[in-house]
Amino acid sequence: MSSDKKHPKESDIIKLLEGDSSRRSFIKNLSIAAAAGSAALTTGCIPSLAEASTEEMKLRWQEFFKKHYRLMTQEEKDAAVGRLERLAKLENNLDLQMGSEPPIDGVLYGYGFNITRCTGFMECVTACIKENNLDRKVHTQYIRIFEMEPGKLDPSTGDGQYYHEVPVDNKFYMGTQCFHCENAPCTKACPTKATWKEPDGIVVVDYDWCIGCRYCQAACPYYGRRFNWGKPEIPKDEINTKQHYLGNRIRPMGKMEKCTFCIQRTRKGRLPACVEACPTGARVFGNLLDPDSEIRYVLKHKKVFRMKEELETDPKFWYFID
Amino acid sequence: MNRRVGLCFLLLLSACIYGSFAMAARKSFMDEVRESEAPFDNRTVPLEKQVIEETVVTMSPNNDEFFRVLARKKQIGRYKCSSCHTDKPVKARQGLELTHSDVVLQHGLGGRALVCIDCHHREERDYLEDKKGRKIDFDHSYQLCGQCHFRQKRDWLAGAHGKRVANWAGERVVYNCATCHNPHSPRFEKRFPATYSVPLD
Ligand code: SF4
Ligand code: SF4
16 A cells, blocks of 8 residues: 555545535534544544545444444444444455344353363363454464362463363363453553443443553453454454444454454353363353353353452352362 | 440441441342243244254153253164164174274272163163163163152253253253263263363463
8 A cells, every 4th residue: 555545635625624605514524534534543444535436435434433333323333343344345345244232131141160170171262362353463362271270269370372282180161351340450551442341241342542651451341351462363254244333343453452352242142262162161241130040050050160259250150169 | 324335235236237237238140040930931032043953742741841862863873773783693793893892881880880781671671761660762771871860860950060052042942961971881981172272471
């Protein structure tokens, strides 16, 4: 891409300003031009007005000026996911199915992790990478598995980088990921309100409103968040095309991302990819508000604990023992 | 003097009582979860992915609720067993294949190691047999496993052992014992992990 494609030309801005003589639209256009100018400096991807005549540029223009997800009506959400699908087709010839499914009434997701059963095979980790379109180059992983000494219950004392035959006798394995805290400190730290807790308990990020300041990452006591230092690289034939606006759509560089309990699956009744992949059944997922759900059985009948309970973050992720 | 001490004590006591009431009034998130008793019908959630594997309704209900379990018989390579195990003598042309030499039996410890007929029916080879002599269908092998592994069975019925197939919602479909465990050597074999992890940034 040549440099004048990236930046709005001065003449375009003048044309824009001279285009209409009413005061109101003058100010409106001025602010758009200013935004486009500064945006071009920071992101380098805002098209000029002349180029906006092509479909792709028009879509990118509209994408750039769309609202915060939480302020969108359902029609606006539908339009936004439609634009993202079309852009993926135009830019990379990808046929995406982008969703904006809302939370299901009466559902609050909860997760159980059986530390007696986990054997450290890390099938969950690979399934998560594929499902959520994680960057293959720097090896981003939402889930980490720690090999632990008996009696220790804090993953920071365990080995998170083992690579040998597992399970090792007299060790146990403990997985971590975003715990979707009910009282999530990460969401309070965000200056742009780009991350929040949905009514079904899933803590999400609006990747287009995230400015990449990483305050949330510093606020999370569980190392639940991952930052895109570079442009994510995924082989084209491995891209998961079933996506959700708040979930596994491919994040641009400089954005925060994290486990979303596979929002693109769970809001359609499916299990998260990690639960489905686990060969030992160490992972339990379900609706906390359903008294007959598996996760409620675990909470009622098993010895459960949560990590750093004293912080009162109320994670919706419980470890349990058989 | 005495009166003053008494007054102080009374004040302290009432403060304590008030304090404990205030504590009780602040309901924790866990209490809220434990107290939510409104029934939720999983089948109202529209499912993206249907379970395509063959299933059967279990014979053991969980809290009077019947659910489904993955069928087994079609997964067993040489079922029906009675196609070989007949009254006629076996002509062992494919001897190695027919003698089940691929089966490694590592089930039960030491003196309690199991042999074939501990689980397989003595006469009717298309069935399993439990310790009470009941005939058990291969699709319902959990009935057999559960006679020794009763704790696991109790957890499996309610969902703390084993796992659901594909969906958290919809009709409950779970893996059968033998879907995950090789019944002849049920312990998971040691192996290398599927991937490795690099340090967090
Ligand atoms: S685990 Fe961390 S990222 Fe996840 S909700 Fe809690 S504080 Fe936020
Ligand atoms: S990195 Fe993004 S989501 Fe996190 S606090 Fe900053 S703007 Fe908010």
